[in-house]
Structure formats: structure tokens, C-alpha cells
Amino acid sequence: MGRTFYASLLTLYRLVVLSGADYDCPYQMCPCEESRILCANMGLDRLPPLTTTQATYNRYLWADNNNITRISNDSLPTDIIFISLTNNPILTIDDDAFQRLSTSLESLVLSNARFTKIPDAFLQLTDLTLLSISNTPIKDWNPVVMSQLGSRMETLTLENVSLTTWPRWLQNYTQLTELIIGGHSISSIPDDAFDNMANTLQRLTIANTSLTAVPKAVLKLHFLNMLSFTFSSISNLTWLPVYSKLNTLIIQNARISDADHAGNVLRPFADSLTQADFQANLLTKIPDVSFMTSLQILQLMNNQISDPVSGAKTPALQFLTLNNNPLSTISAGAVQNLPLLQSIKLANTKITRLPLSFASLSNLKYFDITGARDLVCTCLEVSLRPVLLKVDTLLGDCGAVSIRYFFASLSPSCPS
Ligand SMILES: *[C@@H]1O[C@H](CO)[C@@H](O)[C@H](O)[C@H]1NC(C)=O
Numbered sequence: 562m563g564r565t566f567y568a569s570l571l572t573l574y575r576l577v578v579l580s581g582a583d584y585d586c587p588y589q590m591c592p593c594e595e596s597r598i599l600c601a602n603m604g605l606d607r608l609p610p611l612t613t614t615q616a617t618y619n620r621y622l623w624a625d626n627n628n629i630t631r632i633s634n635d636s637l638p639t640d641i642i643f644i645s646l647t648n649n650p651i652l653t654i655d656d657d658a659f660q661r662l663s664t665s666l667e668s669l670v671l672s673n674a675r676f677t678k679i680p681d682a683f684l685q686l687t688d689l690t691l692l693s694i695s696n697t698p699i700k701d702w703n704p705v706v707m708s709q710l711g712s713r714m715e716t717l718t719l720e721n722v723s724l725t726t727w728p729r730w731l732q733n734y735t736q737l738t739e740l741i742i743g744g745h746s747i748s749s750i751p752d753d754a755f756d757n758m759a760n761t762l763q764r765l766t767i768a769n770t771s772l773t774a775v776p777k778a779v780l781k782l783h784f785l786n787m788l789s790f791t792f793s794s795i796s797n798l799t800w801l802p803v804y805s806k807l808n809t810l811i812i813q814n815a816r817i818s819d820a821d822h823a824g825n826v827l828r829p830f831a832d833s834l835t836q837a838d839f840q841a842n843l844l845t846k847i848p849d850v851s852f853m854t855s856l857q858i859l860q861l862m863n864n865q866i867s868d869p870v871s872g873a874k875t876p877a878l879q880f881l882t883l884n885n886n887p888l889s890t891i892s893a894g895a896v897q898n899l900p901l902l903q904s905i906k907l908a909n910t911k912i913t914r915l916p917l918s919f920a921s922l923s924n925l926k927y928f929d930i931t932g933a934r935d936l937v938c939t940c941l942e943v944s945l946r947p948v949l950l951k952v953d954t955l956l957g958d959c960g961a962v963s964i965r966y967f968f969a970s971l972s973p974s975c976p977s
Pocket residue numbers: 604606628630
């Protein structure tokens with residue numbers, strides 16, 4: 562009895578009544594909620610003093626949008642598994658900053674930091690499986706640290722971090738399932754770049770490069786679901802990962818001009834691909850995708866498509882974007898037998914007449930043809946009335962009246 566008893570009772574009370582949340586909420590200034598430590602948006606210039614060095618219940622630290630420049634030794638408690646410090650101008654991370662977390666921290670997210678060398682402190686993160694660094698001018702990649710982090714890393718994001726060449730240390734990332742990486746002066750990727758992650762990598766995004774072709778290294782990836790190249794000079798798609806069952810392929814803001822090539826390279830993915838995004842390329846016609854059985858989304862906006870005959874005839878298609886193309890007509894067969902099509906965007910095209918083949922689009926819910934200044938509606942299109950009046954969102958005008966007004970109010974007086 563006595564002191565020990567009451568101390569135990571107090572501990573029990575804290576555990577039960579305060580259910581962990583307040584009990585080991587480690588920073589006086591930051592509230593805790595459902596195991597999260599809420600330090601974001603508080604104008605902090607450093608992490609506040611610790612009230613306990615052990616945070617066994619509150620394990621997710623959110624400290625985004627502050628003015629933190631330094632993570633010092635002793636500023637983090639034990640057992641944290643997730644830290645997000647986006648939008649903090651971090652310049653220094655002390656060598657022992659992560660000492661208490663070395664076997665607990667799994668995820669670390671940083672952006673708009675100012676350190677120019679990968680901190681040696683990362684060497685202590687032996688269990689890190691997710692690392693994301695964005696908008697940080699890193700000059701020294703500290704290959705010793707970066708290769709050591711590789712053996713357990715599953716998700717790695719390096720966006721706008723001044724990468725100039727393909728990093729050799731990536732060969733040590735043997736468990737990687739998702740990689741997002743970019744760098745303006747990357748003009749080539751070694752053929753063996755992905756060899757050590759060929760059996761794990763599922764999602765790959767490569768942005769902002771000066772590549773002119775899909776790199777041959779990609780061909781060896783066998784388990785890729787998603788492949789994305791954005792902002793590049795890619796025109797040659799020969800080395801797509803044909804042994805993978807890709808469901809998403811994104812090659813946007815590139816230089817693809819040959820529609821026959823773009824269609825042919827999709828053949829190995831005829832049964833798996835659900836989304837093909839070729840927006841902002843140089844295509845002059847719609848690639849032939851008629852053999853694709855699962856394609857639901859086809860993005861072709863911001864190209865040079867003017868060929869009226871080419872079509873998007875693929876049976877599972879639900880979303881088609883053709884806006885910002887110099888297309889003036891769509892031939893009768895081009896958009897036909899698309900029973901599932903629910904959204905079509907033709908904004909800012911040069912379409913002059915609504916295609917009569919749209920009468921077969923019985924599931925259309927969204928149709929945008931705004932900015933097609935040459936569009937006229939006449940009694941010849943009266944057969945489109947049932948389909949167009951059923952569309953939930955119908956955007957665009959024929960001449961001085963909206964399309965909806967034309968079909969709802971004017972077309973009934975057309976001679977039958
Ligand atoms: C952030 O800290 C710097 C000094 O380290 C200071 O000059 C600046 O005004 C602070 N910014 C904000 C938004 O508090």
C-alpha cells in the first residue's frame with residue numbers, strides 16, 4: 562500500500578482514462594489525436610521541447626508547414642513510425658537526431674528543405690521503407706548513405722531534387738515497389754538500371770528528363786502495373802515492359818507523333834491496360850486501339866489530331882478526352898459501338914457539326930465541346946436529341962445558343 566499503490570493506480574488511470582492519447586503526447590505545444598501528434602501549421606522554428614522521450618502510443622508525427630531549419634539530437638521521441646515535415650526549410654539534421662527511432666521509423670516525408678547533402682543521420686534509419694524528398698537542392702547524394710537505405714526501401718520519391726544523372730546507388734534498392742524520380746538533365750538510363758528491382762517494382766514514374774525513347778532498362782520489369790513518363794522528349798516506345806501486365810501507361814508531355822507506332826506498342830497489353838494517357842504529344846490521328854479489351858480511359862488532349870477517320874473503337878471505353886486538338890469532323894464510324902462511353906471531351910476543337918454516330922452513345926453522362934467556335938446545330942442532327950438531353954453535364958454552344966437549349970427548345974420544331 563501507500564505510494565507505490567497510488568502510483569500504480571495513477572498509471573492505470575492514465576492508461577485507461579486518457580487511453581494513451583494525452584498520456585504520451587510528447588510535445589507540450591502539439592495536441593495528439595488518434596495516435597497522431599499534430600505539430601503542423603504552428604509557426605515552429607524547431608520541434609518543441611519533449612515532455613517525454615517515449616511516445617509509444619502517438620506514433621505519427623505531422624509537423625508540416627512550419628519554419629523548422631534544424632532537427633537536433635534529442636528532439637524526437639522513441640517509437641515514432643511516421644514523420645511528415647513537408648514545407649520546412651530544414652538545413653541541418655544532427656547526426657544523432659534519429660537515434661531513438663532507428664528501429665521504429667518506417668516513413669519519412671520532406672519537402673522544400675534546404676540541405677544540400679543527404680544527412681549522415683539517415684544512416685541510423687535501419688527500418689525505413691518509405692522516403693520522400695521533394696523540392697530540395699541536393700548536390701551531394703552521399704552514396705554511402707543512399708545505398709545503405711536501399712535494402713529495405715519499398716517506396717522512394719525523389720521529386721525536383723536536382724538529380725543530374727541516373728543514381729548508381731539505386732541498384733541497392735532490391736525491395737522497391739514504387740519509384741518516383743525526376744531530373745531535368747537525365748538524358749539516359751543504363752540498361753541494367755532496374756535489374757535488382759525487376760521482381761518487385763510495380764509502379765514507376767519518371768518525370769522531367771531529356772530522354773528521347775523509353776529506356777531499354779524498363780523492358781526487364783516483369784511486375785509493373787503503372788508506368789509513367791511525364792515531361793520528356795520521348796517519341797520511341799519500343800521498349801515498353803511487354804512481360805508486365807500494365808494497367809496504366811502514361812506518356813504525357815512528350816514527342817510521340819507516330820500513331821501507328823503508339824497503337825502497335827500497346828498490343829502486348831491488350832487484355833490488361835485500363836488507362837492510356839498520351840496527352841500533350843504530337844499525334845495527328847487517334848492510335849488504333851480496337852484490339853484493347855479493357856481500355857477504359859484514353860487521354861489524347863493537347864495533340865495535333867485532325868484526322869476525322871481515325872477512331873477510338875474499343876469496347877470497354879468510358880472516358881475519351883480529345884480536347885485541344887485541331888479536329889474539325891468525326892467520321893461516322895469513328896465513335897461507334899462504345900456502349901460504356903460516359904464522358905467525352907471535345908473542347909477547343911474545330912468541330913463544325915455534332916457527329917451523328919453519337920446517337921449510339923446510350924451511356925453518355927458528360928459531354929464538353931466548349932470553345933468549338935465553328936459548331937453549328939441544324940435539323941440534320943435532330944436524331945441526337947434523346948442521347949444529348951439525357952447527358953448530365955452538357956457544355957458548349959452552337960452559335961448563339963447552348964447545345965442544350967437547341968435540342969430542348971428549338972429542335973422539336975424541326976420537320977420530322
Ligand atoms: C522563418 O525563420 C527565419 C529565420 O530562421 C525568419 O527570418 C523568417 O521570418 C521565418 N519565417 C516565418 C514565416 O516565420
